[in-house]
Amino acid sequence: MADTSEHGARGNGPVGWIPVAIAAVLFVWFLSFVGPISRGDTLDLTISWVPSLGIGLDFRVDGLGLTFGLLISGIGALVLLYSNTYLAGHPQYARFALYLTSFMLAMLGLVLADNLIGLFVFWELTTITSYLLIGFNHESEKGRRSALQAMLVTGAGALALLAGLILLGQAAGTYSISEIVAQGEVIHEHPLYIPILVLVLLGAFTKSAQVPFHFWLPNAMAAPTPVSAFLHSATMVKAGVYLMARLHPSLAGTDVWLWTLTTAGAITAVFASFMALRQTDLKQALAYTTLMALGTLTLFLGQDFDYAITAFVTFLIVHSLYKAALFLVVGCVDHATGTREADVLGGLGRVMPVTAIAAAVAAFSMAGFPPFLGFIGKELKYAGALGVASEPTVVAGAVLLANALMLAVAGVVALGPFWLKPKGPFPRTPHEAPWQMLAGPVILAALGALFGINPGLLQASLVNPTVGGFLGDPNEAKQLQLWAGVNLPLFMSIATFAVGLVFYAFHKPMRAMLARIDAATPSLDDWWDDILAGLRALAAWQTRLLQSGVLRQYMAVTFATIFAALAGTMLARGLGPLSTAFYGAAWTDWAICLLILAGTAIVVVTNSRIAAVASLGVVGIGVALVFIAYSAPDVAITQLLVETLVVVLVGVAMLRLPYLDPLDQPDHRPPDAVLAVAVGLVTTLVALAVLATPMDLRLTAYFEAASWPEAFGRNIVNVILVDFRALDTFGEIAVVVVAGLASYALLRTTAPKGDKQ
Amino acid sequence: MKSVILQAGTRYLVGLLLLFSVYMLWRGHNEPGGGFIGGLIGSTGFVLYAIAFGTEAARNALRATPQTIAMFGLGLALVAGLFSAVFGDALFTGQWLFLGADPADKDDKGLPLSTVLVFDIGVYLVVFGSILTLVFAMEEEI
Numbered sequence: 001m002a003d004t005s006e007h008g009a010r011g012n013g014p015v016g017w018i019p020v021a022i023a024a025v026l027f028v029w030f031l032s033f034v035g036p037i038s039r040g041d042t043l044d045l046t047i048s049w050v051p052s053l054g055i056g057l058d059f060r061v062d063g064l065g066l067t068f069g070l071l072i073s074g075i076g077a078l079v080l081l082y083s084n085t086y087l088a089g090h091p092q093y094a095r096f097a098l099y100l101t102s103f104m105l106a107m108l109g110l111v112l113a114d115n116l117i118g119l120f121v122f123w124e125l126t127t128i129t130s131y132l133l134i135g136f137n138h139e140s141e142k143g144r145r146s147a148l149q150a151m152l153v154t155g156a157g158a159l160a161l162l163a164g165l166i167l168l169g170q171a172a173g174t175y176s177i178s179e180i181v182a183q184g185e186v187i188h189e190h191p192l193y194i195p196i197l198v199l200v201l202l203g204a205f206t207k208s209a210q211v212p213f214h215f216w217l218p219n220a221m222a223a224p225t226p227v228s229a230f231l232h233s234a235t236m237v238k239a240g241v242y243l244m245a246r247l248h249p250s251l252a253g254t255d256v257w258l259w260t261l262t263t264a265g266a267i268t269a270v271f272a273s274f275m276a277l278r279q280t281d282l283k284q285a286l287a288y289t290t291l292m293a294l295g296t297l298t299l300f301l302g303q304d305f306d307y308a309i310t311a312f313v314t315f316l317i318v319h320s321l322y323k324a325a326l327f328l329v330v331g332c333v334d335h336a337t338g339t340r341e342a343d344v345l346g347g348l349g350r351v352m353p354v355t356a357i358a359a360a361v362a363a364f365s366m367a368g369f370p371p372f373l374g375f376i377g378k379e380l381k382y383a384g385a386l387g388v389a390s391e392p393t394v395v396a397g398a399v400l401l402a403n404a405l406m407l408a409v410a411g412v413v414a415l416g417p418f419w420l421k422p423k424g425p426f427p428r429t430p431h432e433a434p435w436q437m438l439a440g441p442v443i444l445a446a447l448g449a450l451f452g453i454n455p456g457l458l459q460a461s462l463v464n465p466t467v468g469g470f471l472g473d474p475n476e477a478k479q480l481q482l483w484a485g486v487n488l489p490l491f492m493s494i495a496t497f498a499v500g501l502v503f504y505a506f507h508k509p510m511r512a513m514l515a516r517i518d519a520a521t522p523s524l525d526d527w528w529d530d531i532l533a534g535l536r537a538l539a540a541w542q543t544r545l546l547q548s549g550v551l552r553q554y555m556a557v558t559f560a561t562i563f564a565a566l567a568g569t570m571l572a573r574g575l576g577p578l579s580t581a582f583y584g585a586a587w588t589d590w591a592i593c594l595l596i597l598a599g600t601a602i603v604v605v606t607n608s609r610i611a612a613v614a615s616l617g618v619v620g621i622g623v624a625l626v627f628i629a630y631s632a633p634d635v636a637i638t639q640l641l642v643e644t645l646v647v648v649l650v651g652v653a654m655l656r657l658p659y660l661d662p663l664d665q666p667d668h669r670p671p672d673a674v675l676a677v678a679v680g681l682v683t684t685l686v687a688l689a690v691l692a693t694p695m696d697l698r699l700t701a702y703f704e705a706a707s708w709p710e711a712f713g714r715n716i717v718n719v720i721l722v723d724f725r726a727l728d729t730f731g732e733i734a735v736v737v738v739a740g741l742a743s744y745a746l747l748r749t750t751a752p753k754g755d756k757q
Numbered sequence: 758m759k760s761v762i763l764q765a766g767t768r769y770l771v772g773l774l775l776l777f778s779v780y781m782l783w784r785g786h787n788e789p790g791g792g793f794i795g796g797l798i799g800s801t802g803f804v805l806y807a808i809a810f811g812t813e814a815a816r817n818a819l820r821a822t823p824q825t826i827a828m829f830g831l832g833l834a835l836v837a838g839l840f841s842a843v844f845g846d847a848l849f850t851g852q853w854l855f856l857g858a859d860p861a862d863k864d865d866k867g868l869p870l871s872t873v874l875v876f877d878i879g880v881y882l883v884v885f886g887s888i889l890t891l892v893f894a895m896e897e898e899i
Contacts, residue, residue, distance in 0.1 A: 345897075633789035641797035645888065648804055652895050711851060713786035713870060721791060722877045726849035730834055733883040737827045740887030744824065747894040 006636060006644040008265045013094045016084035019101040025078035026108070030061075030069045035460045037066050042178075044114070053117075054175045060114035063465030063474075064245055067313070068111035068238070068353050070462070075233055076104040078440035082228040082328055085436040086335060096136060100227065103129035107235045111242055116175045119246075123161065123239065125201075125519045127154050132235050134223045146222040149528060153216045154207050161203025161243075167196045172250075188254055197251060200243070201260060208240025208294045213269045215525035217285045218275075223755045225334060228283060229327030230438075232290040241294060243314070244301045248470055252304045253324040257665065262388065265299030266398040268292070273405035277507055278514035282330045282340045282413050286323065289366070289409055292402050293319040299395065300384055306471060310478040311377070311384035318365060318377040318448065325362035325444035326413055329355055333417055334438050338427030342412055346422035349428045358441035363414030365448035367407040368496065378403055378496070382489035383478070398498070400492055404717040407500025408507050455480035551616045552668065559679050566682040579691035580647040588629060596622035604673075613650050617643055760809070767809040768870045774802030782881050792877035796884025804892050823889035830882025837875035849876075 033043065047057040080100060087093050106125035113119040128151070135147025169175040171190045172183060180187075184344060187193055209217035221228055231237065244261070245253075246546070251257055272291030279285040294687070300312040332355045333348065334340045349356040365374035381403070385396040432438075451458045459480050466475030484490070503510065546557065599618030606612050620643035627636035703716050703724065713719040721729050777800035783793030807815035816822070821829075841850040853874040858867030 065778075101783060291783065405832050430796075464829065634791065637789060641794065641801065644801060645797070645804065645892075648808070649892065652892070711873070711889055712866060712871070713855060713873075715785060715787050715789060715791070717789075718785045718791040718877075721793070721881070722786075722873045723851045726838060726851075726873075726876060729880065730838060730849070733831060733834060734881055736883055736887045737831050740890040741824060744890045744894045747898045 010068065012088060012090075012097070015094045016088075019097045020077055020080045020084065022101060023073050023080055023104060026071065027071065027077055028072040030066060030073055033061050034070075036579070037061065037063055037465050038461050039176060040465065040468070049118070051738075052117075054169075055117040056115050057118050058114040058176065059109075059112040060178055061112060063462065063469045065112045065465075066243070067317065067462045067466050068242055069108055071233075071317070072104060072107050072111065072235055073098070075230060075324045075440075075444070076100075076235075077319065078443060079226045079324070079328070080104075081228045082229075082331070082437050082440045083224070084436055085226065086226055086331060087156055092136075096224070099129055099132045099136065100230070103133060103230075103235065107239070110239055114177050116169050116177060116180075118695070119177065119243075120162055121166055123207075123243075124155075124158055125160060126236060126239055127151055130154075130220075130231060133227045133231070134220045134562045135604060136224055136227065137222060141414060142219075143222040146216070146219040149525075150216045150220050157203045157206025157213070160199045160206075160427065164196050164199025164203060166624060167192050167199065167249075168250075171196060177246060181247075187243050187250045187649065191390055193251075194256065195256075197254075197256060198261075200247065200251070203245045204240035204703070205264060205298075206240070207243070209268075209291055210236050210240075210264045210295065210298060210300065211271055212524060214268065214290070215270070215523050215528070217291060218284055219525065221281075221283050221287050225283065225327060225331035226314055228287070229324050229331065232287065232327060233324035237290060237294055238316070238320075241297045241301070241316070244298065245470070248301060248304070249472075252301070258302050260297050261302030262395060265302060266395060268295030269294075269299060269402040273402040273409070273516055275518065276409045277405055277412070277503065278511055278518055280342045280511070282333070282342055282345075282417070283327070285409055285413060286326055287332060289406060290323060292406060293323065294403065296381065300381070303384065303388055304470070305378065305387055306467070306476045306478055307387045307469050308384035309349055309470045309476075310463065310480075311380035311461050313477075314373075314380050314458075315377045317451075317462070318373045320437055321360040321444045321448045322365040322374060325358060325441045325448070326436070328440040328444075329359040329362065330413070331434040332441065335437070336428065336430040336433060342416055344422070344424040345417035346420045348422075348430055349416075352418070354442065355433055355436050358419060358438065358445045361445035361449055361466040362441065363410040365445070367410040367426040367500065368403060370452070371449070373448045373455070373458075373483055374452070375493070376406065376452060376455055376482060379484060380478065381488045382492045388471070396492070400496055403496045403698045404499035404503055407496065408503035411504040451665070452482065455482070504574055526649060552672075555588075555674070557676060559675055563675070563679045563682055566686060567678075570682065572684065575685060576689055577692045578685070578688040581691060584686075589626075592622050592625045592629065595625070609654055613654070614645055619648050620646070632717075763809045767805050771802045771806050774805070775799055777873040778802065778881075782877060785877060786801065786873070792880030793884055796881040797888070799881070799885045800892070803889055807893060807896055812893045816893065819889070822845025823886045823893060826869070827883050827890060830879045830884075830886060832879075834876050834879025835870045837879060840872045840875075851876075 036043065043061040045059040047058045062618045071246050080097070084093075084098065087096060090096065103126060106122050106129055109122035110119060110126060113122055131147050131151040134150050137144050168180065168187070171187055171192045172180040174180060187196070190196075206213045217232075220231065225233065242410070267492040271289045272295060276285050276288035276292060279288060297312055297316060298310045298320075300315070303309070330340060332352065333345065336352060336355075337345065337348070339345065361372070365372035368374045368378035381399055382396065385399040386392050388395045440586065459477070463480060464477045465475040467477035546555075596619050599615045599622060602615035603619070607617065620639060624636045624639040624643070627633075627639060649676075703720055707713055707716045707719045707723075711719045711723040778795040778797075780795075781790035781798060782795030783790075783794055785795065798815075803815055803819060806818060819826075827886045829898060838849040841848060841852055844852060846852070851871050853869060853873075855866050856868040859865045
């Protein structure tokens with residue numbers, strides 16, 4: 001496999017260990033919050049960013065944020081430790097570690113942000129870093145395609161999300177998430193509720209790969225296995241789920257929310273479970289089980305009663321633990337044997353006993369056997385599904401079906417490769433994985449067992465405060481217990497085992513059948529390349545249209561746009577009163593106007609380039625005269641000097657220019673004249689309208705008063721430039737430098753011809 | 758383009774233009790002028806020189822490349838702006854030193870020296886360097 005390097009003699013050095021240490025320190029730091037959070041406190045950290053817009057880097061640690069924070073940093077530390085060995089000696093390991101660490105930090109920022117815009121920034125950071133991670137094997141065509149696909153799908157969703165978040169912020173009157181959530185269901189009554197919901201859910205569904213946006217997720221398997229483990233268990237795809245959970249108190253509780261999430265979640269869960277069973281590549285199978293988990297989580301987020309929310313929180317933790325463990329196990333198997341094909345693998349239990357046991361424990365949790373945490377999660381899921389307000393039978397049936405299929409997939413992933421007979425030769429001689437790679441699966445699988453046997457550990461520390469964040473009271477959380485008595489969920493569990501075992505027994509014929517159905521059903525992935533090609537063709541077409549390379553056309557388009565914008569605004573808004581002050585202008589003003597008009601007229605009619613340049617100079621000098629007449633000597637001097645330089649520059653350029661009006665071109669003057677007159681007309685109207693509105697002279701008065709006593713200068717223009725508005729001026733001269741350098745670079749694209757003396 | 762009359766005239770004009778540009782820069786705080794105008798006038802001098810004697814001669818007379826001058830001016834303006842941080846003021850706050858001023862007379866500023874002037878010199882150099890960058894490159898290209 002491309003992503004598994006042989007064990008290099010050399011390791012990755014500090015580049016390998018430092019990220020592990022960062023993640024571990026973060027994890028311990030988050031652990032220290034468990035006490036305060038479980039007592040119901042929240043911790044805030046506020047960094048002001050754009051205070052005038054209410055945008056800040058505000059962070060808040062509460063139950064939900066802490067649960068995610070612990071999962072992200074804890075699994076992150078184990079995954080980084082694992083990668084350091086998995087990719088030992090990889091020439092680009094430093095890059096990999098940087099991407100993965102940045103991704104982890106972006107994800108932490110996302111789950112702790114307490115400001116909608118801050119949250120969005122971290123959301124996009126995860127998009128970008130996941131793009132880099134998925135495309136880490138950038139030499140493979142498939143890797144690049146998958147990375148781009150993931151970025152475009154989630155990025156398009158993110159655009160919708162940004163619009164949704166801004167609308168939400170406007171509707172709620174604040175961008176602070178904790179304040180919005182504290183307002184409760186006020187948003188429901190807002191006229192913008194439906195647009196907000198649609199846009200936010202578009203963002204969440206694309207990120208969390210709900211049908212029909214699911215196709216990017218299995219393709220993202222092009223990433224190295226540790227990345228898949230991280231992306232699928234605790235991060236990336238959970239970002240969408242996190243967002244829905246975070247906004248649940250504000251947005252949930254309406255029929256639209258309920259039906260959208262329940263339907264999308266249930267369809268995704270069932271569809272993905274079948275697809276998972278259809279795969280032979282273990283990693284692909286796990287990828288689809290992630291989809292199933294996301295569907296289930298979405299389904300429960302659709303509800304707003306205690307069992308469903310407790311089920312959501314518990315399953316969130318269960319899934320992160322077993323999914324990360326199983327992905328890492330598949331990585332170990334891949335690393336040891338060189339293949340991930342379920343059809344080939346077998347008999348590894350003797351060679352890789354520790355991996356096999358970790359896989360078994362994680363798979364038992366996934367399949368929902370007691371006494372593992374997965375069993376508790378499943379019982380709660382059934383209780384939650386049965387409590388669904390609408391169509392509980394259908395929802396519970398969907399969850400049961402999905403769980404039974406999960407059981408079968410767990411068998412395929414964790415039973416077959418280790419305990420059944422091998423069905424083919426392996427590319428490599430298998431060996432047990434080193435401890436760095438075993439630490440992740442073993443610890444995560446063990447946690448699944450530990451929390452299953454002693455669910456109280458999880459109950460008070462994470463589940464209660466998190467559920468409290470949804471429902472307002474931590475005591476609303478349902479008990480996590482292995483034995484809840486003889487009830488309907490228990491019977492459903494037994495039914496799941498029975499159906500799941502049947503599925504497992506017949507998984508091979510089912511796989512063949514599913515493969516046929518899969519091949520026959522269209523998916524957005526099949527059209528993806530066509531869509532991209534169409535987009536590129538559209539871009540090429542509009543570029544050819546707009547970027548003709550003919551200066552005259554550029555100017556025509558520019559002026560036509562100006563005219564359309566101004567005239568359109570005037571028509572839509574009405575023009576308002578016009579100034580008539582020009583009737584009383586002095587004769588000198590009229591004379592200057594005549595001068596400018598005469599210059600313009602000569603430019604228009606002349607066929608001589610020199611005459612045209614000189615006449616343009618007349619226009620410029622006329623404008624300078626206006627400045628002088630209205631006592632702005634600085635501007636007038638500048639205008640005169642610029643006019644001089646323009647004449648010089650045009651004079652230099654003229655030596656190379658073709659004739660002013662080549663005879664072989666159609667006469668473009670009539671249309672140009674129409675355009676010119678039209679633009680001139682609207683510009684004049686705008687100028688007159690502006691003059692009719694009273695000027696706000698407060699700033700002028702301030703500058704006049706403060707120029708001498710505060711800035712010790714009598715020339716207000718210059719004092720403004722170098723003192724009052726020095727930062728603006730600095731920006732402007734930076735632009736001047738950049739423009740100069742850019743034109744220099746453009747002019748020097750061809751070799752200089754040497755000086756002509 | 759070799760013209761004896763232009764060359765002879767340019768010899769005097771360039772010096773005058775440069776002197777005038779510095780004068781405009783210097784008086785800019787109280788009278789019309791300033792770094793922007795000064796830089797334009799100064800660059801006109803060298804543009805004239807380049808037309809009369811060729812860009813190579815103008816580049817030699819300038820010694821530094823115009824891009825360097827522009828970048829140096831930008832850096833100088835930045836340093837002048839950052840200087841106020843030493844005194845704990847907001848960025849780009851002018852810092853003044855009145856040499857030989859009579860403390861009793863409120864309007865006597867003596868010889869005023871300031872970071873504002875340094876900033877203006879930076880503006881001068883940016884305008885001067887950027888225009889010459891463009892004009893020299895254009896003349897050499899044609």
